[in-house]
Amino acid sequence: QVQVIESGGRLVQAGDSLKLSCTASGRTPNGYLMGWFRQAPGKERLFVAAISSLGVKIDYADSVKGRFAISRDFAKKMVYLQMNNLEPEDTAVYYCAATTRARIVSAVAEYEYWGQGTQVTVSS
Numbered sequence: 001q002v003q004v005i006e007s008g009g010r011l012v013q014a015g016d017s018l019k020l021s022c023t024a025s026g027r028t029p030n031g032y033l034m035g036w037f038r039q040a041p042g043k044e045r046l047f048v049a050a051i052s053s054l055g056v057k058i059d060y061a062d063s064v065k066g067r068f069a070i071s072r073d074f075a076k077k078m079v080y081l082q083m084n085n086l087e088p089e090d091t092a093v094y095y096c097a098a099t100t101r102a103r104i105v106s107a108v109a110e111y112e113y114w115g116q117g118t119q120v121t122v123s124s
Contacts, residue, residue, distance in 0.1 A: 001026065002024055002025065002026040002032070002098055002112075002113040003024070003025040003026070003113075004022065004023070004024050004025075004096050004097065004098055004113050004114055004115040005022065005023050005024075005025075005096075005115050005116075006020060006021065006022040006094065006095065006096040006115040006116075006117065006118045007020070007021050007022075007118055008020040008021050008118060009093075009094060009117075009118030009119045009120040009121075010119075010120070010121070011121045011122075011123065012086055012120070012121070012122055012123070013086075013122070013123050013124075014086060014087055014088055014122055014123065014124050015085060015086065016086050016122070017082070017083060017084045017085070017086065018083045018086060018120060019080055019081070019082050019083070020036070020080065020081040020083070020094055020096075020118060020120070021078055021079075021080055022034065022036070022078065022079040022080070022081075022096030022115065023076075023077055023078050023079070024077070024079075024096075024098045024113065030053065030072075030074050030077055031053050031100075032053055032098035032099060032100060032113075033050060033051070033052050033053050033098070033099050033100070033101050033102070033103075033104065033105070034050065034051055034053075034070075034072065034079040034096065034097070034098055034099075035047065035048075035049065035050035035051075035096070035097045035098075035099070035105075035106070035111055036048040036049045036050070036070060036079075036081045036094060036095070036096055036097075037094070037095045037097060037108065037111075038090075038092035038093065038094045038095065038120075039092055039093050039095065039117075040091060040092040040093075045095065045108050046061065047061050047106035047107070047108075048060070048061050048064055048068065048081070048094070049061065049064065049068055049069075049070040049081060050070065050104050050105070050106065051070045051071065051072055051079065052103075052104060053102075055071070055072050055074070057103075057104050058070055058104075059104045059106065061106075063089075064083075064090075067083065067084050067085050067086075068081060068082065068083050068084070069081070069082040069084075070082075079096065081094070083120075086120075086122045087122060088122045088123065088124045089122075090120060090122050091120060091121050091122050092120060093117040093118065093119050093120075094117060094118050094119075094120050095114055095115055095116075095117045096114075096115045097111035097112075097113060097114045097115070098111065098112065098113040099111045099112050099113070100112065
């Protein structure tokens with residue numbers, strides 16, 4: 001069983017930066033492809049970014065390209081989402097997820113393990 005825990009969400013102002021952290025416990029936490037999703041109130045959960053198990057391949061949603069950066073620290077078994085130039089439209093609960101898929105996937109259904117989410121609120 002894999003436990004995914006994310007943290008770092010808080011209230012910020014438009015234009016600020018924020019870094020979310022995620023860890024996946026288990027026998028081989030570094031062996032998972034990791035993704036970040038977000039869900040605004042009353043809306044579906046959407047793909048934000050993903051990074052392959054080796055950290056070589058990365059993908060972003062168009063809405064965050066150039067502003068967000070996903071990375072992973074193998075020694076610390078952590079995955080990060082650096083969010084810059086935040087906009088009120090970025091307000092959502094952000095979820096970290098893990099999958100055993102070998103290729104980058106963006107569909108919610110492709111991820112097997114999920115964290116409980118961390119709230120990011122961007123005020124204008």
